[in-house]
Amino acid sequence: MAVLWRLKGVCAVNALPQDLFKQQAYVGGEWTQAQDGAVLPVCNPADGVLLGSVPALGAAETAAAVASAEAALPAWRGLPAKVRSRLLKRWFDLITARQRDLAWLLTLEQGKPLAEAQSEIAYGASYIEWFAEEAKRVCGDTLPAPVTGQRVLVFKQAVGVCAAVTPWNFPNAMIARKAAPALAAGCTFVVRPASQTPFSALALAELAHQAGIPAGVFNVVTGDADTVGRVLTEHPSVRKFSFTGSTAVGRKLMAQCASTVKKISLELGGNAPFIVFDDADLPAAVAGAVAAKFRNAGQTCICANRIYVQKNIYPAFAEAFTRAVSALRVGKGTDESSHIGPLIDGKALRRTQDLLADARARGGRVLCGGTHEGAFFAPTVLADAHDEMRLAHEEIFAPLAPLFCFDGEAEVLRRANATEYGLAAYVYSRDLARVFRVSEALEYGMVGVNTGVISNEAAPFGGIKQSGIGREGSRYGLDEYLEIKYVAVDGLSAGADAGGACAD
Numbered sequence: 001m002a003v004l005w006r007l008k009g010v011c012a013v014n015a016l017p018q019d020l021f022k023q024q025a026y027v028g029g030e031w032t033q034a035q036d037g038a039v040l041p042v043c044n045p046a047d048g049v050l051l052g053s054v055p056a057l058g059a060a061e062t063a064a065a066v067a068s069a070e071a072a073l074p075a076w077r078g079l080p081a082k083v084r085s086r087l088l089k090r091w092f093d094l095i096t097a098r099q100r101d102l103a104w105l106l107t108l109e110q111g112k113p114l115a116e117a118q119s120e121i122a123y124g125a126s127y128i129e130w131f132a133e134e135a136k137r138v139c140g141d142t143l144p145a146p147v148t149g150q151r152v153l154v155f156k157q158a159v160g161v162c163a164a165v166t167p168w169n170f171p172n173a174m175i176a177r178k179a180a181p182a183l184a185a186g187c188t189f190v191v192r193p194a195s196q197t198p199f200s201a202l203a204l205a206e207l208a209h210q211a212g213i214p215a216g217v218f219n220v221v222t223g224d225a226d227t228v229g230r231v232l233t234e235h236p237s238v239r240k241f242s243f244t245g246s247t248a249v250g251r252k253l254m255a256q257c258a259s260t261v262k263k264i265s266l267e268l269g270g271n272a273p274f275i276v277f278d279d280a281d282l283p284a285a286v287a288g289a290v291a292a293k294f295r296n297a298g299q300t301c302i303c304a305n306r307i308y309v310q311k312n313i314y315p316a317f318a319e320a321f322t323r324a325v326s327a328l329r330v331g332k333g334t335d336e337s338s339h340i341g342p343l344i345d346g347k348a349l350r351r352t353q354d355l356l357a358d359a360r361a362r363g364g365r366v367l368c369g370g371t372h373e374g375a376f377f378a379p380t381v382l383a384d385a386h387d388e389m390r391l392a393h394e395e396i397f398a399p400l401a402p403l404f405c406f407d408g409e410a411e412v413l414r415r416a417n418a419t420e421y422g423l424a425a426y427v428y429s430r431d432l433a434r435v436f437r438v439s440e441a442l443e444y445g446m447v448g449v450n451t452g453v454i455s456n457e458a459a460p461f462g463g464i465k466q467s468g469i470g471r472e473g474s475r476y477g478l479d480e481y482l483e484i485k486y487v488a489v490d491g492l493s494a495g496a497d498a499g500g501a502c503a504d
């Protein structure tokens with residue numbers, strides 16, 4: 001049976017250059033199996049076909065990966081920043097050169113349309129390029145000492161061994177967004193990718209290897225989430241832990257990190273309000289809502305989760321938005337004409353169906369979609385949504401767009417902020433004073449004004465409240481992987497005792 005599995009897997013990915021399709025973990029610069037030979041299957045979410053498998057590493061093997069990162073740390077952080085920068089730039093160049101192959105692999109394991117997968121590869125690579133440049137700009141400080149003859153020096157140094165657990169929805173970019181600043185700062189890195197999408201991470205490891213990034217600096221471990229996760233969150237040598245995923249799991253991992261007081265970054269769930277005022281450019285708002293809602297089939301934490309439309313433009317918006325959504329084509333990601341791929345698994349499909357059923361039972365009206373074929377959920381617009389529905393409070397993570405109606409600014413702000421999440425929000429208005437009032441009043445880490453696309457490497461990506469801690473990308477993203485060291489120097493006054501210096 002296992003042989004058959006592998007045969008089918010090879011058939012499904014035989015279009016790939018085999019140097020990028022890796023079915024082993026990457027630890028200490030070596031490709032490795034689990035000691036007991038255990039493997040985890042990986043399937044294509046579009047049709048359930050087995051693509052291949054990856055090792056199910058255990059706790060001891062995960063600890064060995066941490067040990068590899070620890071052994072590589074002194075030499076890596078001791079390199080001149082310019083050398084680390086060059087190695088990251090070479091990694092960026094190799095990823096960019098293999099963008100199509102990496103996108104094909106990503107689409108096979110995650111399902112998103114090839115065009116989106118290619119964008120994700122470029123998006124992930126943009127973080128590596130950005131932090132290749134930032135590596136050379138880690139600067140300290142000299143501060144005025146309060147006492148004569150003293151100096152206050154501030155050094156910024158690499159945190160040390162870093163670990164990460166990443167999600168299935170951006171299997172390339174979420175790793176690049178963490179590994180790039182870590183390596184730029186002089187840290188070494190161990191990542192556990194989602195069990196459903198490990199191949200993109202392993203392909204990144206292959207290209208890191210080809211770029212000449214030394215053994216032990218970048219490691220990819222695969223295996224049971226809890227087993228591997230416990231080592232990465234509780235191992236005393238890991239000084240920094242970064243996670244992207246659900247708030248529920250983020251809380252658990254944050255608690256596990258407490259035992260060794262790790263520095264943590266968490267990028268968690270969202271419940272983004274998308275607010276359209278009656279003075280907005282309506283066609284632009286419709287296009288922005290489509291972009292913010294249906295990217296990755298709605299499976300991103302910054303997707304528009306609640307679309308609030310001011311009362312007097314609600315019918316016109318609903319009509320135009322439904323027309324645009326109805327034009328979205330659903331299909332396999334490998335079909336270049338597809339706009340919407342499959343949901344990641346059956347659990348996600350059932351959850352989406354439950355959210356829609358609840359909304360319809362509470363008076364919601366389906367304007368288009370509402371059906372599914374296998375894992376493919378049709379892009380759906382639901383009118384007459386209201387705050388008592390489950391989908392007003394839960395992260396939908398599917399191509400389901402509920403339209404809420406509102407009267408005035410104060411009301412919509414109160415409703416938009418009535419959530420434990422605080423990741424992204426969007427507002428469409430051409431009234432400059434209103435744009436500033438609303439942006440400043442929204443309790444979110446990121447606000448898109450007259451745009452539905454806010455992700456880029458130059459921006460500090462992250463949330464507040466229960467959407468996370470810390471920022472990724474931008475110059476702020478590097479600080480997550482640096483420690484500040486204060487050095488007090490005394491005895492510098494002219495003629496001060498030189499501390500035992502020999503007389504002339």
Ligand SMILES: NC(=O)C1=CN([C@@H]2O[C@H](COP(=O)(O)OP(=O)(O)OC[C@H]3O[C@@H](n4cnc5c(N)ncnc54)[C@H](OP(=O)(O)O)[C@@H]3O)[C@@H](O)[C@H]2O)C=CC1
Binds near residue numbers: 192228245252253397
């Ligand atoms: N903020 C974001 O970007 C994301 C938010 N989500 C939200 O989370 C919901 C559930 O999606 P899901 O993929 O299940 O998200 P999870 O948070 O469950 O998974 C994210 C990552 O965490 C891992 N993980 C899960 N449990 C543990 C654990 N106990 N210890 C260590 N690692 C663990 C997963 O591994 P494994 O794959 O093996 O389960 C995966 O790699 C989505 O519907 C969405 O609402 C999901 C993904 C991204």
Ligand SMILES: O=C(O)[C@H](O)CS(=O)(=O)O
Binds near residue numbers: 267299301303
């Ligand atoms: O745009 C992004 O970076 C994605 O939204 C990332 S995630 O937060 O959804 O994983």
